[in-house]
Amino acid sequence: MADTAARQDPLVIFTPSGKRGRFAPGTPVLTAARQLGVDLDSVCGGRGICSKCQITPGYGEFPKHGVTVEADALSDWNSVEDRYKRIRGLIDGRRLGCQAKIMGDVVIDVPPESQVHKQVIRKSATQRDITMDPATRLFYVEVAEPDMEEPSGDWERLRAALKDQWRIEELTVDVALLRRLQPVLRKGEWKVTCAIFHDHHGVTRLTDIWPGFYEGPLYGLAIDLGSTTIAAHLVNLTDGSVVVSSGLMNPQIRFGEDLMSRVSYAMMNPGGDIEMTRAVREAMNGLAQSITTEAGIEARQIVETVFVMNPVMHHLLLGIDPVELGQAPFALATGDSLTLPARDLDLAAVNDHAMVYILPCIAGHVGADSAAVALSEEPDKSDEMVLIIDVGTNAEILLGDKRRVLACSSPTGPAFEGAQISSGQRAAPGAIERVEIDTQTKEPRFRVIGSDLWSDQPGFAEATAQTGITGICGSGIIEAVAEMRMAGLVDAGGLVGSAEQTGTPRAVATGRTNEYLIWDGTATGGPRISVTQGDIRAIQLAKSALYAGARLLMDELGIDGVDKVTLAGAFGAHISPKHAMVLGMIPDVPLDRVVSAGNAAGTGARIALCNIGARASIERVVKAIHKVETAIEPRFQEHFVAANAIPHATAPFTLLRQIVPLPDVSYNPATSGDGGGRRRRR
């Protein structure tokens, strides 16, 4: 023990932790590391089997540490290490921590891949990295053989061994897994590797068992179960890497395009909710299966799944009729986080005994997906006042800083996703995603998904020949409407001008209203893509709802502006902050304070998958989030009506402000009619 070591015992210094202690000569490095609490992995418990405890000894002078490391500071390279290097390979200079014994003062580096609590570097520079601390890990264990003199069950002896060798207590098991126990113990000659789930609530369950030493790796699925699309990441639970990402359309679309139409379907059709539950569970299995195939792994290697989703999808996945979510008071059947066996959700394409974690819901309209966004974006740890908008069929809005976080959901409808738009379509190759309109000529140029070229650039026709130009997606319609406003094609009330009023033949009369033609492909059998008066109205409704939600939360906090706007969701990644502000979708902030968090909900799911502390943390955070219900708040209606206008006829004020910053004044486009910027009250 370090505590009782003699003064003259060798000094061991671990890097990067800096932990140090003196140990009797002959102490294995792994033992020293454990006693000092150094984060050095081992699955086999120091038996020279797993090689997870690789370390790199340093030799020579270490003035910083005040030691000189002699060549014989560690015991000689031994046959176990030799065999391992020959068969499996070992980087030069590396030793196995369980084999190398401390003989003199030494500095030992623990490389990242030998740490249990590895750091997973997230791409976004603004975010903290993920520390690996998954619920499920592998444990190699040697089990006592049965003894007729002292009869006991194989399971009881396995439990005793895991308690002795790994201090794992209160282990439980599914009776169906007990069936595999006896043959595996005998095949492994009483040496087995166990996958054990142990979470932040203290649930400890055996997930699987392999004869002998099983290396893994184990995987988890982080699933963002959206109303429209289901996105899944297969994550390596050792290093947090995303091995495969895949997605598919939510098959429930056939029961209703948006959430409320699915709730209606359940209301109108007895057993309709069961149909939808079955559909989404089947889709989950199909997705898991295709991911398993793509990754070239076995289904049983997927030992965990984390789900995030809105409340309606939450209930439909769980097999709960979502009818209560369709009417006031929007009561969830349950909103707490859930930890349950995957088979309770009929999830068959993963390990039979895999566990599922579902993040908590915030309220009847603000689901586990918003909780996942909060976990990823951490408004509760922010010094700045941050507004986080997850734009989907509904917009979920979080507002706050480390003092207080509020949440609400705003019924934007699916217009932002290209639905309910005359030429609208989902974001897919061929869809117009960017639009610019020349303020002088009133002529449009655009880009379609699948090509980097603008429509007025050479080679555009060739580049889009394969996909064609098929429609306009959510980000495209937002840009189109904003550009139309800036080009004077639409007035502040949202009325599309006639050819006469606007001076362009692209403004075409259709009955009593006008539309603006972006692209006419009819000559070659393609579509005619225009922005109609109805499209403008749909976008106005959606953006007013979004703005009114954000505004309501600002009222609640007593503030008139925010420091930062984060747009989450796949759509958020494609939206143009400038155009969003022109439309009055989001409160006014300097353009560079509008950031995209990408699929923040998916990232939150991945964090919860990799770190059980994050599960505990988001459960606490969600309990503390104050929920604001837009449906019963009269001010929401007021804000909604007030936000209907599209204020900017020219370039938005924020663009000017970037040149002459006015940090304390925030321009509010929705209320610009009443005199513009107000001082922030906070």
Added chain:
Amino acid sequence: MADTAARQDPLVIFTPSGKRGRFAPGTPVLTAARQLGVDLDSVCGGRGICSKCQITPGYGEFPKHGVTVEADALSDWNSVEDRYKRIRGLIDGRRLGCQAKIMGDVVIDVPPESQVHKQVIRKSATQRDITMDPATRLFYVEVAEPDMEEPSGDWERLRAALKDQWRIEELTVDVALLRRLQPVLRKGEWKVTCAIFHDHHGVTRLTDIWPGFYEGPLYGLAIDLGSTTIAAHLVNLTDGSVVVSSGLMNPQIRFGEDLMSRVSYAMMNPGGDIEMTRAVREAMNGLAQSITTEAGIEARQIVETVFVMNPVMHHLLLGIDPVELGQAPFALATGDSLTLPARDLDLAAVNDHAMVYILPCIAGHVGADSAAVALSEEPDKSDEMVLIIDVGTNAEILLGDKRRVLACSSPTGPAFEGAQISSGQRAAPGAIERVEIDTQTKEPRFRVIGSDLWSDQPGFAEATAQTGITGICGSGIIEAVAEMRMAGLVDAGGLVGSAEQTGTPRAVATGRTNEYLIWDGTATGGPRISVTQGDIRAIQLAKSALYAGARLLMDELGIDGVDKVTLAGAFGAHISPKHAMVLGMIPDVPLDRVVSAGNAAGTGARIALCNIGARASIERVVKAIHKVETAIEPRFQEHFVAANAIPHATAPFTLLRQIVPLPDVSYNPATSGDGGGRRRRR
């Protein structure tokens, strides 16, 4: 509060507990009872709905308690009580404890049916009664309605209500039950009754939920899953009464008559164990269904099931291949008690969320059925040295007293059940169950199951006309062999004498051996029932094994005799102690010290069903029982060989001893050749 009550406050004395205290005038009787820890039931929590808290106030002089109870000692009969009495009926003199308020000194009797921990009187006078303390109980609760201002899930509000109103914490639920939550809460207008399972390991689960006040009763099944027969009792979990008892043949018989042939079937046929698991689970469902129908209750009222069975049946029910139980070292996959959802065993004909408790196994040969026998017979609490034999296909033997208990299993084979006997059959109407042979004439008389008449009594032919005389069952063959020995028809070595040697034409030569004819029904198309030389050998083997097992345990304890022999099992209820001793099946004790415990395993199952403390207790007892493995013990073989003889040519010595008791000397028939009684060593 009793603690803080003023001296002049009314004194309340509860009977039969004798608990007393002073309470402020106006305190409801139920409140006083709760504060004093008086066992007074309530499902509705004092809301005047459930009427479980009925009490009988006593009036007048109570010199024993030193009080005089005035007529106005309790508040007036009120409208709630009036309504209850009118609609549901209430015995005269009874009050509802939640309505009647204490106004003066009073003596209050809590009738047995108002106690939660009711006593269930067991028929056997030697046994302690069962105290009702089942794992599953009903709780009426009023749940807060959802509030949009403070959104929370219905489940979370139900949990909070149960915590507030009943102090139930850490409640869990199956996701499939969550589905029912919302409609039930709304139908009951936020008042519901919950069935909640809470066991000795602290598992707390919601089993079911009903709108409004649900009266029950709830039921449990106590199942003794034998190799040959499955016996089930439907038990009312409020008062412990057995409502229906039913049984059926174990359908696994088609895979093998005895346990080892079923293990062989699993070994020889891949998937054979799965076939057998399916067969027994289907049978369980059929049995549960027929019991439900017979009792006229709903399947969902059956909220618990307790199983006891031998290790092979244990594994087959759990879906575990029993192959390891067929070979040394006879390792159980698991031997600990199990608490699991009924659906994990595909038990569908009970409540969807019913829980199953399986008693612990003692060893690979000594199962949960033996544990149940120990729970029922309590050798661990006995002052006397008691030998408990559960006779079935194997004999499970317990020996000990409160200082130490040993257990073993002895491979008797199925001869004692009438199998492997030439005219053998299971105990069923028409089977010969009692036999006497006149020592002078060598003529037999017998009784068959279904009639109380002996074969030489008038009316016998008529009485048995319907069933016929079909064969000889286990108890019949034991009596026949013992009687043959006493009548000189068989010698000590077990050889059946010829007609010449015995002087009776009933001794008939069959090849090289003889048989003894008990009944010839061939003239009327019936069977010819005789005891063959092979039958004698089969009984000799079985009884030697049984005796050798008991003897081995006695060796282990260093004793030569026991104080008492308890025969358990359905067979034990029918066996004749005298004949068992003549055969040398059991060690010699005075005849009146041989008792039948009936189906002690089934009784143990029933106790575990009614009282969770009994579950905790038997788990402790089983861990302390010392297991002796007969298969590896050379002395078992020695005892087996030594016990082969059938020593008694005349009436057994114990019958003589009942006239001249010799308490310190125990006669051992298996070793009578070497000089008889030894002094007991203990």
